[in-house]
Amino acid sequence: MGIAERKERVREEMKQMITTAAMKMFLEEGYAKTSIRNIADSIEYSPGTIYLYYKDKDELLYEVQRQAYGKLLEAFKAGAVSKDPLERLEQLGKLYVAFGLDNPELYDLMFIIRAPMNVDEKLHQSNGGDTFAFLVQCLEECMKGNLLIFKDIQLAALQIWSMVHGLVSLNLRCRLKIMVPVDEDIRFTLFRAVEEYLEAIRA
Amino acid sequence: MGIAERKERVREEMKQMITTAAMKMFLEEGYAKTSIRNIADSIEYSPGTIYLYYKDKDELLYEVQRQAYGKLLEAFKAGAVSKDPLERLEQLGKLYVAFGLDNPELYDLMFIIRAPMNVDEKLHQSNGGDTFAFLVQCLEECMKGNLLIFKDIQLAALQIWSMVHGLVSLNLRCRLKIMVPVDEDIRFTLFRAVEEYLEAIRA
DNA sequence: AAATATAATGAACGGTGTTCAGTAAATGCA
DNA sequence: TGCATTTACTGAACACCGTTCATTATATTT
Structure with missing residues (x-):
């Protein structure tokens, strides 16, 4: 049949x-x-x-988000290849920031826009889980080797993701103009921030 | 007349x-x-x-944002009172996070929503300058006393703001559900993250 | 009191997301 | 094969939206 x-x-x-x-x-x-x-x-x-x-425009957004998470995961897999977990963590951070800078509209769709129709925020738990797991896995390796100051892996993931998301999203909303000299290369500045942060959380 | x-x-x-x-x-x-x-x-x-x-709905939003920045600055002035600049920085961080948790809709208006009508992002440089200056001033004191690891004050402000904004905005978009146990108190978790971060950037 | 300037109106324009009665095409059955 | 039924699609209609503008009402000036 x-x-x-x-x-x-x-x-x-x-x-x-x-x-x-x-x-x-x-x-x-x-x-x-x-x-x-x-x-x-x-x-x-x-x-x-x-x-x-x-069902509605939101469902369309969710589907597009799902695909976008896939793209980010691909970028992770392709670029975060170092054997050293700490180095790989740095690669992940920079890949994340670069993804946000190179695909600002996509990043918006994934993490910033609130679908305004049905204020039902239930979908997000399933969307992007794989991609997040990739970061957690790297973090686990780092912490098994006592390479980071963190004790709690959940709190570590929270902090790291918050940092890179903060960098990207403040830039996307033009909130960095207040503090970053206009002539400076944003990418360079954000990468420096990532490096400095990782330096700080090293055991 | x-x-x-x-x-x-x-x-x-x-x-x-x-x-x-x-x-x-x-x-x-x-x-x-x-x-x-x-x-x-x-x-x-x-x-x-x-x-x-x-002029249009956006201008209304900008005006409301201006008032909201004022509210945040007031919260800063009222709550970040410690003599010790490092302690004051921690107070600032927690005040910021608390503000975002207590006024989620307001926080959205201030930092996340993109006014969709005229995609003119010029206004933001003037809005919120005072509030940001308050953080920078505290940071300056910290760095004069060599209390932080940072060399560049702009980069320091960028990093700190990114962290707290990341914490708040990921929570607002329900992206923390993936990593924070549901039963845990979000405020407590985010405060812990702030503390841990400040610990990490201490000289 | 009349002429002028200011303030407010609300219908109209061109859009939006979404629904649904009606139509056309494809399939199941005889 | 021919007919009934299911499936796919349409596009007008509904209730909104931000914004404009000719018209009306109010206040000030002369």
């Missing part, structure tokens, strides 16, 4: 067509300025059709 | 009436869900009137 399977496949293709268009437009124009009608136009379907595949 | 002065006064009262209503509704319902029409209704004026006092 291959018909049901084909239907399922076609349905998945349709869903992907929608999210691909949505991702493209979210990145180019931002989430708020992208309307369901725009997305529908770009894939040459009527607005109503999108609602046959996604 | 007291008439012009009275008119100016009345105008200011009107502006304040609008921002007061706007602040209340932004906090209760969020920025996105608060419409100009709602605000107009709540002060019993027509929507068009608001545009006689504020």
Whole structure:
């Protein structure tokens, strides 16, 4: 009975067509300025059709977020390759910051934007779990070797993620203009901050 | 010629009436869900009137942000009173985190929300300068006494602010659920993170 | 009291997310 | 094969949104 399977496949293709268009437009124009009608136009379907595949605009955002977490995880896997766990931690930190600088709109979608329609914040626990686990694993190695000052691994992860997220998100919201000289290269500055921080938490 | 002065006064009262209503509704319902029409209704004026006092919805947001920065500065002044600059820095950090936890909607308005109408990010340099200066001043004292590991004060401010902002904003976006045990008190956890961080950057 | 200047209105414009009765295409059954 | 039924899609309609502007009401000046 291959018909049901084909239907399922076609349905998945349709869903992907929608999210691909949505991702493209979210990145180019931002989430708020992208309307369901725009997305529908770009894939040459009527607005109503999108609602046959996604419950609402938020669900579309969640799907795009899921894909974005995947991209970040890929960047981690490709770039955090050092054998030394401390070095790898530094690579992770810089990869994270670079990801935020290179994909500001994507970073916004992933961590900053609040989907304004249904203020239901339940989804996030499942989304991005793998990516976070990658950091935790590296941290575990560091702490097994007593390379960091931390005692509690959860608190360590919290602190490190907060630091890099703070750097990226303050920059994205132009809050660094107050303190960083305009002529300085932001990337360089943020990398220095990461290095200095890692220096500080070394055992 | 007291008439012009009275008119100016009345105008200011009107502006304040609008921002007061706007602040209340932004906090209760969020920025996105608060419409100009709602605000107009709540002060019993027509929507068009608001545009006689504020250029657009963003300008309303900027004004509310300005007031919010004032509130944070007040909290700083009231709570960061220790003579010891290092202790004062810890007080500042905890005050900041507490402010973010106690006024999540306000914090959102100040640091996270991107005003979506005119993507003009120029205003922020003036807004909040005083509040930031308060932190820098404390930092300066710390560094004059060689109490911190930092060499560059700008980089120090960047790092510290990033840490506390990261803690608060990840929590606000429910991204801590992945790593912090649900039963634990968030405030306690974030305070511990601040303490541990300050420990790490001590000279 | 009349003319002028200021303040406020609210309908209208072009958008938004979302729903749903109606239509067209694909499938199951005889 | 032909017909009934399920499935896919449409696009007008609903209730909103931010913003503008001709019109009206109020206050000041002459």
